Amino acid sequence: MNDLADLLTPDGRALLDEVRDTAPADELAVATRLRREHPAALVSAALGQARLRQRAAAKFGAEDAARMFFTPNGVEQSTRATVATYRAESFRKLGVRSVADLCCGIGGDAIALARAGIAVLAVDRDSQTCAAARANAAALGLGDLIEVREADVTQVDVAPYDAVFVDPARRAARQGGGRGRIFDPEAYSPPLSWAVATARTAPHAALKIAPGIPHEAIPAEAEAEWISDAGDVKEAVLWFGTAPGRMRATLLPGPRALVGRGLPDPGVRPVGRYLYEPDGAVIRAHLVAEVADELDGGLLDETIAYITADEFRPTPYATGYEITDRLPFNVKKLKALLREREVGVLTVKKRGSAVEPEELRRKVMPKPYGKAAATVFLTRVAGAPTMLLADPVRPPR
Numbered sequence: 001m002n003d004l005a006d007l008l009t010p011d012g013r014a015l016l017d018e019v020r021d022t023a024p025a026d027e028l029a030v031a032t033r034l035r036r037e038h039p040a041a042l043v044s045a046a047l048g049q050a051r052l053r054q055r056a057a058a059k060f061g062a063e064d065a066a067r068m069f070f071t072p073n074g075v076e077q078s079t080r081a082t083v084a085t086y087r088a089e090s091f092r093k094l095g096v097r098s099v100a101d102l103c104c105g106i107g108g109d110a111i112a113l114a115r116a117g118i119a120v121l122a123v124d125r126d127s128q129t130c131a132a133a134r135a136n137a138a139a140l141g142l143g144d145l146i147e148v149r150e151a152d153v154t155q156v157d158v159a160p161y162d163a164v165f166v167d168p169a170r171r172a173a174r175q176g177g178g179r180g181r182i183f184d185p186e187a188y189s190p191p192l193s194w195a196v197a198t199a200r201t202a203p204h205a206a207l208k209i210a211p212g213i214p215h216e217a218i219p220a221e222a223e224a225e226w227i228s229d230a231g232d233v234k235e236a237v238l239w240f241g242t243a244p245g246r247m248r249a250t251l252l253p254g255p256r257a258l259v260g261r262g263l264p265d266p267g268v269r270p271v272g273r274y275l276y277e278p279d280g281a282v283i284r285a286h287l288v289a290e291v292a293d294e295l296d297g298g299l300l301d302e303t304i305a306y307i308t309a310d311e312f313r314p315t316p317y318a319t320g321y322e323i324t325d326r327l328p329f330n331v332k333k334l335k336a337l338l339r340e341r342e343v344g345v346l347t348v349k350k351r352g353s354a355v356e357p358e359e360l361r362r363k364v365m366p367k368p369y370g371k372a373a374a375t376v377f378l379t380r381v382a383g384a385p386t387m388l389l390a391d392p393v394r395p396p397r
Helices: 003-007 010-019 024-034 040-060 072-077 081-093 108-115 127-139 192-199 280-284 288-295 331-340 357-364
Strands: 098-102 119-124 146-150 163-166 171-173 179-181 204-209 223-229 232-240 247-252 256-259 274-278 307-309 318-328 343-350 372-381 384-392
Touching (some): 003 010, 003 040, 003 127, 024 040, 040 072, 081 108, 081 223, 081 232, 081 247, 098 108, 108 127, 108 146, 127 146, 163 192, 192 232, 232 280, 256 288, 274 280, 280 288, 288 307, 331 343, 331 357
Parallel strands (some): 098 119, 098 163, 119 146, 223 247, 343 372
Antiparallel strands (some): 171 179, 204 232, 223 232, 247 256, 274 307, 274 318
């Protein structure tokens, strides 16, 4: 049985509508009831698809996810819609009218590109994945702009297209089941070297890569961009045909872009009144110096990306905290302080500390002491293990 093909039939679509809002706890009862009137395999496929759609709502929004078709890997590996929309708009601003989307998956990026008015050739080698991408283009009314082709991406002629987008697989099957991340760019499928060679043949190109890519692996002619969405780093992208050698951190929503200026590493300075925690995209892009310069601040420690300053300056690229206490690392002292201040909600953040936040939380606050909230940073100050208690600063509106 081809699950997706059967779900695309009138009976399959009707069954999908019926099980759309089924809660996990109710699946067994619903399946038992529906199997009296429908083939068991179709019922299982519909319930499985409903489960995937519920998971996908966080990435695609409830309205689109309820109409789309997914595979388990497709939900996990698809680009978040906010990020895909931002990238599609970047292509549009470059004057791109057609894109070869290689390793298209279930079509998340292709959908965003088409909605930006760009014609897309979406290519993947997996037949079930291609079927989902084709169904999604049709379901969202984008079939005229998206051509889905089942093929080996390394055999596709990209010359007719204004731009190339490559999203290579970065997960491998684990022994015993499941999939794990791949950290070696040459272990991507296809390898990063192939994607770079292909990008060099196109007027414009974007290669989606893991945020942890070593900077030394970035080609000299590429612009590297790290993207975070609501403070969570989602991906890195190598752009070709834009600004060779430039480093950029982009924060969504917005977008807000911080561009590298080649500043030297910021110096270490004494702990000031404020601590700033740079956005993850800023840290990955090695642009902490640019933020420190904006804040007239310095580092707590030369190896740690926490910035300190004497005055507060709001910035979208870092979260500001007002430091209330500075203590050498000592569990008993922290526990006593939290009890004294009747803390009931404790946030633990760390950089440069081997202590696990959950373990520390259990030790210092086995039960809530009150209703107050506190944030503690486990870090180093000039090499010494240190605890900094701080309150988030809420800039005036």
